[in-house]
Amino acid sequence: MKRIMPLALAVASAQAAVAEQLPMEHVLVSVPLHKQTAETALPITVLSGDALSRAAAATIGDTLNNAPGLANASFGPGVGQPVIRGQQGPRVTVLQNGTSSADASSLSADHAVSVEALLADSIEILRGPSTLLYGGGAIGGVVNVVDNRIPTRRIDGVEGGAEYRHDAASDMDTTVGRLEGGSGDFAFHLDGLYRDWNDLEIPGEAASEHAHEDHDHEEGEAAEEETTDGYVANTGGRTRSVTAGASYHFDDSFIGLAVNRLENNYGIPAGAHEHHDDEGEDLDDHDEGEEEHGHEEGGVRIDMTQTRYDLALHLHEPLPGLEVARGFVSYTDYEHREIEPGGEVGTRYNSDSWEGRLELVHQPLADFHGVLGLQAKSREFSALGEEAFIPVTDSRDIGLFLLEDYHLGEVTFEGGLRLDRDERDPSGIAESRDFNSVSASVSGLWDVSDQWQLGLSLSRAERAPAIEELYSNVENNGSEDWIAHAATNSIEIGNPDLDTEVSNNADLSLRWDSGTHFVSVTLFYNDFSDYIDLQNSGLEVDDMPVMVYGQQDATFRGIEVDSSFTLASLAGGEFVLRVFGDATRGELANGDDVPRLPPMRVGSRLGWDTGALEVWGQVLEAAEQDRPGVNEEATDGYTRWDAGVDYRLGLGDGQLTVFAALNNLTDEEIRLSTSFLRDVAPEAGRSVEAGVRYNF
Template sequence: MKRLIPLAVAVAAANAALAQDDPAMEHVLVSVPLHKQEAETALPVTVLSGEELRRAAASTIGETLENKPGIANASFGPGVGQPVIRGHQGARVTVLQNATSSADASNISADHAVSVEPMLADSIEVLRGPSTLLYGGGAIGGVVNVLDNRIPTTLQDEASGGLEYRHDTASDLDNVVGRFDGSAGNFAFHADMLYRDWSDLEIPGYAMHEEDHDEHDEDHDEHDEHDEEHEEHEGEEQRKGVLENTSGRTKSLTLGGAFHFDSGFVGLAVNRLENEYGIPAGGHGHHDEEEHDEHDEHDEHDEHEGEEHDEHGHGDGITLDVEQTRYDVALHLHELPGMDVVRGFLTYTDYEHSEIEGNGEVGTTYSNETWEGRLEAVHQPMGNFHGVLGLQALSGEFSALGEEAFIPVTDNSEIGVFLVEDYHAGDWLFELGARFDRDERDPDTFAASKETFSSFSASGSALWTIDEAWQLGAALSMAERAPTTEELYSNVEAEDEHDLVVHAATGAIEIGDANLDTETSNNIDLSVDWMGEDHSVTVTAYYNDFEDYIGLLATGEEVDETPVYVYNQQDAEFYGLEVDTQWTLMSAAGGDLRLDLYGDITRAKLDNGDDVPRLPPVRVGSRLMWSAENWELWASVIDAADQDNPGANEEETEGYTRWDLGGEYRFIVGGNEMVTFVSFKNISDEEIRLSTSFLREVAPEAGRSIEAGIRYSF
């Protein structure tokens, strides 16, 4: 990996001399209401769209984005993949569906899937640094906006759509997506559907880390007086090459429409999502199994332990059964006095999931009923100033009910106002913004009282366009974030350790603190961009200084052999570097040969000197692609270093090198495009454990697999 870094720098420097006069066309940022292109802002932005999105799209948003600089994946088995941005995940990363919150339970726990579908997206925009101010100071890590045109923004002259089927051998996955867009008179309409079905994931070796597995076997041999019976039980729990209890099924259907008139449009969309997926058994059964082995001394006791193990469902794993219905309303007006555009969004989301134990009983039911409204008014230029004034409000009730519920029913209300302005002066572009938020948490418990938090965020940036090829950018921001429900109230009702409730899906006790205060982040981003006709280099460095950073930290203590995590507040520092380069090397065999190099590094320390846990490792990746009229072939490699700064009471994670290659062929059928594609993933069958995952010791990523499919578009 170290050899790749100077290679990337050398090639980037050599190609800088080849800059062309005409910069490449840029994606217009929907998430930034000022109709900016990527090259017109100093704010760190990543966009995935078009064919690049089609190739990267996966079952989860984290897996879809994981190969972009500064973005990693926090998997919890194949059914869950949450995005990690610059080392931040959970509450510090806001996932939006067409500019409003996904309104699921993904920020409550790492085992909860994000209820957005990347395979149905038109584009995905990731905002980092000061740009997150548009969507709340709480999104200190970043904002991921998944855009899918479920409320059609334009009237189409002709109907369009498509159908795709793909299969992946790693989990015997079958995935079908379909879409249709059309219009009749002033009405535009949209429909999409998705069906996904998969089995337990195939992995290299055992699910449990080899060292842990060997220690487990030694303890097992030491205490077991009935080897044959326990070997059979162990074989069932730790089948080599399979990650148990990770099968699932997803169904999604969306219908939307919009009425267009001379000065804008108004539209409505309804989505129904049903998602059922298993949690890897090792996440919640490991400690129970150890206890079972240590105390098993004779047949009668073994039988009793086995019955108890089954009664709690830990032997067979936990399945999450998700149901969500979402209603979206959007209004765009273009001809109001003094305004370029006024955009309004209103969303109602009814989310619920049950955690079903191995015996079929429901342990906990989570629900999140949310109303969210957003209003943006983009004023016409006033001299050299152009900007947007906005209002955002959210009201919801979160509940976790059942024997294993550890968070009380809580009413949440949030309201924020923001103003973002840019100022053009010759070759300079300045951007200024401010936001005020007021958040209220009202738990239904005598153990904690209602809390109200006021937070202020501000940002400023400057972009200097040196010439048509070079740009320098700098951005400063200060963002405040109110504590979330789980940070404040997890296990708050426990009077002693015997009352503490284990979060079954994570196999840990998580303890909140009702006295947590607002956390503050002071940030700086510095960027250098070089853009040629067929070449580009972007380098971004950042530094985040946190006051009263809220972290979920392992204490090293256990209650009944269950690890204890606490939400702790102290200062912290984050810093890192991101590099993304693309250039065309040559024309060969009737096509163009392109090489992409990218890499990132994230470091973070707490005030007490400990490393922040669950950070991504240093990564360097490259992709070589040959594109012709009908063919596209590619090969990629990503090298991740050891994560030997895991944080206090956390395990280190070994690095890995992953190789992939693939291709696609495009041809015409009945005047429309058909694409066949195939990818060979993790060719070397590398054992990959993600340092960002809570389950890295018991749930590796997929082994060697083949993904193939066909896509028809009209």
């Protein structure tokens, strides 16, 4: 490969830095037409390049936490599920290269999402009308983690990279490597990740004042004996991931296969799970002893393994009238075990799933350009053991979608339609359910001038109920047989009579891009019919509330703002200021607030970048969440300060980057209103994160 000289590298890095601040040229992999972000009115956020490298964290939720409209539903450092405009769980679909991650994260807040941000080339977040490309389950949004495990281009020679980083907050060591190469029409991909961490360090006690008050009231004794000071107990863990893939290219087409093995073992923060001493399955092969990671005895651990197989076929002009035909097939074998303090397995979750996706992009026809697609899924889910409150269930989903765009002068119109058939077939006495749903969208993007764009998106999305919403505890007769869901510290009762959930959405966006400055403002409104939520029945069993899944209308509204300004050039570098913020409000038809919504946030980031050296500082101000919902406590606001430095230099045929960041400089106590565990597991205190990365 050609040697990269330092001056050329500095210029290229400076150009890349500007592109990162004004991310308007990214080609959208998640949209089959492969549009750029500036060419669509669909509300889409992209994280890539240096911005992704800086934001990448141990969980996908933590990676996306500082983007407008996005938040993290933390369940300790091992679990961070994404929240999109206040929606989480089954309403947010996480994809790996366009097909489902196929884990158990949508079933419970304590289950980790099985994707790795540190191995991604980009992360694309779709909201509003764009989600109909991936099914009604994505009614809240889609997170597509894109990597190159199946090489999409010919590679001449060898390229890759490696990174090591250490985070002092949890004594976390992460090593990641990637190697790609090829010769002629053959290309291969290898990557691996190893992560090891201990209990999370925090400012003060793990339990909040609310938790103390509740404990004192219920137990009549000092709550201090039930919490930890300076750290959150039982939050260490270990992750290992290995991927191998290859592709064969012919003409402008390719076919490829990839295999990934992921192992994730992590603790659930103290105070989350409160199991009884029921007898469980012996864990003869559990050798991840507490002493290995320095964990304290006690507490539940999640031991997860997943093997995923991906097949992709890309054909260029396969038939007259077709521009591209793409096919994807994935099979995922997922299992996780909840291990009790004594070493026995309390609950074993298994999920075997198949997914296929076909996209046919037709050539322009009478000024229309679009894609016709078919998506099919099959999944068998089982939960056996102490916390098996959901019966073994087979799910089959099939969807047909069409997306078209039409150009009329300075206006681009986009329209979409999706038809879905979802089947839920539980074992035992619960009845099978079938759902037919229709989703549609229309949007317009008006290029008012070279610098101004105005976009309007309208959509109707329909979602079939998830299996936990339908069948939780429905096969258990009466309160004596009900099984508690320890993650929410409640007893959840499903409703087999639930209907589909319908959301009518509107997005209005205004963009200004002068080349050196960029501003984007988006207003959104979601009107839900038959919104599915957990409603407090007023009953209690063993001091735990009985929550029943029901339906009522709901509305969500909010604003998202992002901007970047090149302020000045000084000492060979450019000062770039980013200002961002968001606010989301959700209200149920009975007047109650939707629980666990993110607060209003405003942030700014100032960086000075020469291409080779970048120094930056960031502040995020989060308001108090004083609309917590029924039976929920308000969450205090916080101010978080971060700062960092990146240094890049040409080395051999590649680039070496040394980076360091000071996180939460003021050692602020941060509790996320989106988290079930905000009263027993705050976020990390003041810490240093540093590492080195080499790409060639």
